[in-house]
Amino acid sequence: MSGIVWLASYPKSGNTWLRIFLANYLSGQSSPVDINALDTSPLSDRRDLFDEALGVESSDLSAEEIDSLRAVAFQRLAAQSPSTLFFKVHDAWTLNARGEPLLPAGALSSAIYVARNPLDLAISAAAHAGSSVEDAIRRMEREDGGAFSDPRHLGVQLRQRYLSWSSHVVSWLDQKSIPVHPMRYEDMLEKPTETFRSAVTFLGLPDDEERLALAIRFSSFEGLRRQEETKGFRERPAVAEAFFRKGQAGEWRTELSADQVARIIQHHGAVMERLGYL
């Protein structure tokens, strides 16, 4: 049986960037990994993974029933895998109706949690959803925030519960069930070698200087944007013009109004301060 590493974040926080870095680091190849072949870290909410692991149709189950079985599904996937499994996850760390963690806890699991300044995140989330920044800010405040929860519709992914941005961060960083390595999007930008090396060390991967430098270069924002422009990115929502948009920190200084900044700080100030954003 192998272990599972959760690559966790609130949406639009740099999760895909981390996945692409890891894919390149694990491949060790001299050319960049195709952004449309990120099979080393699939989405944890894919229906086919759940269905295949348990041999049942998730489309025949209620969202609550699925939640009660998700940990079992991942345990089975881990049992069948000879090597560590990496999954991208946007769910907050929550408990199911039986009071058990949604995702498997214990010695088999660990997580890297990527956080991003919510002031910048709001702009990125708005572009990703094709919505206004105001709407994105409201979504980040909702304690019932999530995705694929319409009961009249079969979502292409399983239901996800994000909670609010603050609750999402706290849920992962304060849970005691699995070890978690926190990273900040801004540190990935400003001091990539140190930040990505810390992830490699946490994962127990060999610390290979050359491989690290190459993986950072192959996952640079400009490289990813070029790949998306050339061949598209299958994870781009139809409403978003591009998945890899700007890849910057501090965009909020010119893009958000004073009222929007004040509102975000009012709702998320405590967690922002904890993460060093205030």
Place this chain on the structure above:
Amino acid sequence: MPPVLLPAGPSLMLWADALDHLKLSQAELEPARPELEKYILPQGGVASSSPQPLRAVYELEVTSAAEPALKPVSGLRKVEFLARSVYRPNFAVAMQRAPASLARIAAIAPHVRGGIVTRPVTGFSIAEVADLIAGDLAA
């Protein structure tokens, strides 16, 4: 010998939003389960009691592309394509029948068409997607 299969029963299961889209009422339909807004839509007739020829396998995929499209799958890729189309491939693994299953898939592959049908999330017509499949089958 061309592959054959036993078709499932003559009914569809559709979610409430799909019924709305097709202007079908859910009032007379039986829910697939009481907890779900998913309904059984009878198609009339009876299930075929005899095997039918398997002509093609199409994989349906939602993408960010602007238009529906059909991409034929051929050659060795068709074997991989059919392998992932098999219902519950892990069952074969658990029964230690994976090699036999793969051999069967490889034998079937030359006899069936394969295609990946992609469509956008919105802004397309079901008829357009159906025409793509019908056109490929007729080719």
